[in-house]
Amino acid sequence: MMSSSPPAGAADGDMETLPLAAASDYASVASTFDPLLSSSSPASPPAPAASPLSRASSSFVDPPSYADVAASSPRSASASSSSSPRSARAATSEYSYIAVSDPETEAEAAATSLVPGSAPTYISYLVTSARRGDHRRHSVRRRFRDFVTLADRLAESFRGHFVPPRPDKNTVESQVMQRDEFVAQRRAALERYLWRLAEHPAIGTSDELRVFLQAEGKMPLPSSTDVASRMLDGAARLPRQLLGEEAVAPPQDVVQPAKGGRDLLRIFKELKQSMVTDWGGVRPPLVEEDKEFLEKKQKMQDWEQQLSSASQQAEALVKAQQDMGDTMGALGLAFVKLTKFETEEALYESQRIRAVDSKRVATAAVKASRTCRDLNTQTVKYLDTLHEHLGIMLSVHTAFSDRASALLTVQTLMSDLASLQSRIEKLEAASSKVFGGDRTRLRKVHELRETIRATEDAKCCALREYERIKENNKIELSRLDRERREDFLEMLKGYVTSQKTSARHVHRLHMQRRSSMVGRQWRRRLADMREDHRMTQHISLCFVGVHVCTM
């Protein structure tokens, strides 16, 4: 704050007697500022080193210029302010540089079109990256579909992890926005996405990411949209399933959740199992016993609910700030016009006096409006943490459901084993009743034992997978706790600091009036007016309350 500020508890009257010297530092700023002529750059607060009035108490450095906030420039770890946790994570990530740029329209390769020139097109982006410690930069062209593939591959490989969610395919905005604006927004979102992937301790070092960033030419990762072959896979298996022969999922497949096409049987079984579990008919052989986890899950749900509500209020706050800035600006403009008018058309001397007054208000209002808008840019930047963490909650949901489906797989296999076992027992009992044994039945028992062995293997795999996911959940939860704490602390600090700085600036703006007030006579007149005014206000005391009385 200003070193010349009145001591705490001083009456408002003291504000009247601030030495003119305090204002004179800014008089030069004020006098060179003509709202009618100036460009759009804001009058930024004087650099901390130069001004005698600034205090170096805060270690949180005020952002030097609000213009940097625009998300359009590619982020590199060195550019962002050094003290933010986000940049600290970026600085230790596998990659020292990631950028998405140069959107270009390309035609679909395999498309044929009767009308030349109207082939379906898509946008491709240039993705440039460099690994930490490596001077080489890789540049590859990727389209949005490739990002989707990457996201799918990561979802498969990193079950149980909080995999950062990718940008949406179709947003409402993409329908209403201009093409260019949409492309720019998408470009920025894709860049942010890649950074988040790079900053993730496990994903950042993954092959999937590396291949995505470095492999030239067409996207090398297999896409999930290869529907045709998958359908064939499923169709090939289907007859066997329909014929009732036991199809045991090969162990490696149980590592994946049941998906469409190939795993119809498995899906039906798991569905049945989950219903059994849900309806509590049969107690499932393995339950989620980790109380700690269940508590944590509940906490996450509560947190998410409050986060969502806070995010909504933050949006409303930003809008209110925006409106305030806009109206303040419009007010300033109205007074600029009034000033101009009274100056040009002055018939009386009193008009010139009024023009000076209204010019003061105009200038202050216009500047205050700019300050407000700059503040809003900052506010959006900091409060965006709320929205980002809402996105993170999505990946938490996915990770938790990975866990749940892995558990379901294990439960299904275990109940499979149980029913196989009981069938064997029945067959053996029936066979023993026949003299000399029942060859058919015994052969069946032998087959079943084979099946049991295979199922046991599958169950072990599934159990291992489940444990692995549980472990991932645990690690990720503690990572999230830490990062959440860091992020929100930064958010609060940033929000509070930017509000404080902006308010300080506005306060200075309105105090500038001292330096342009004319003469003692004027001051005496104002004092008389205040005296009369106070008497009028006395009557409305009961309505507007104490505040007015302390004028």
Add this chain to the structure above:
Amino acid sequence: ALSQERSQSQSPRSPGAAAGAPFLSICVTDPVKMGTGVQSYISYRVITKTNLPEFEGAEKIVIRRYSDFEWLHDRLAEKYKGIFIPPLPEKNAVEKFRFSKEFIELRRQALDLFINRLASHPELKQSEDLRTFLQADEEKMDRARSYETGIFKKPGDFIQMFKDVQSKVSDVVLGKEKPVEESTPEYEKLKHYIFELENHLAEAQKQAFRLVKRHRELGQSLADFGKAIKLLGACEGDSLEKVFSEVGSKSEMLSIKLQREADNLLFNFEEPLKDYVRAVQSIKATMLDRANAFRQHFDLDQERKYKELNLEKMKFMNPEKFSESETEFSELKAASEEATKRYEHIVSVMNDELARFQEQKTADIGLAFHEFAKGQAKLAKDIADAWRSILPKLEACSSS
């Protein structure tokens, strides 16, 4: 924003009070809702304290409503042509707000200002209608009101109306359909100034009103945000919860300050601007009177000149009719002179009024601007102080 207008009429502080110098002090207070439903209205208590001999006593209290003030305003407008009658607050209000606390208080203040401006105007304060308004009991007030709104008009008005019609007809007949206006360069300049001024002021006042709304909206969203942040902190737990709670509490506190500033802006910035707009509109009304007076003077003057010429001819050509015409002519001459006098009176009064108006408005608006800057400065300071006070706690958290 009363500036000098009150000091001449207030008793306790004016220098000559002790010595028994003349004073007239009026107060409009105690708004009370009367009646029910659609017919309900607000009544005000008007307290007059004076030592002027024209008044019935040292102190008088009467109950008046808005339409009574309106009656007084209209009477004065009719009788004191040329004077800028102090403006009344707007007649109609959106039904929803008619009984809101703010609206009632704003209206009361504006009425108080109105009556006091009358009391400090050298001519208006001597008006009999003002005395009636301040002193008459309800019965007398009702009678006075109905007399005016009725069909009863003074005989002189009839003649005037007739003459107006006449001159209109002759205009049409003679092909002079466009009404004649005075057009001295100074007056043109003044007219242009007044009309333009109204536009600029109206725009400024509109934005000022919006600004009041923005303060309320920002206050509300800050309060909501503060609450949400506190709830969020409760989920977080540990040391961060305290920090969230601090931020939330400060937000709620600042929300209250914003509401207060909204009130301050409404009463001490927006209302004075609105008052200024009303005052300019009152000037426009006077300009209209002046235009009418000019037209009458001009038309009668033309007529007189025309008749004068005819009269000379008639003396020789039609002596019998001469004396009748001569009488007619002298009547016309008297009317014309009266119209000219009326017009010139308005012009001279307007000049004085303009000077007075400019001075008062400069003071009023200067004060309003001063209040604006002060209110905004204080609000900004409170905001900066509030946030600064919790930064150390935030710092402490990050280092731990």
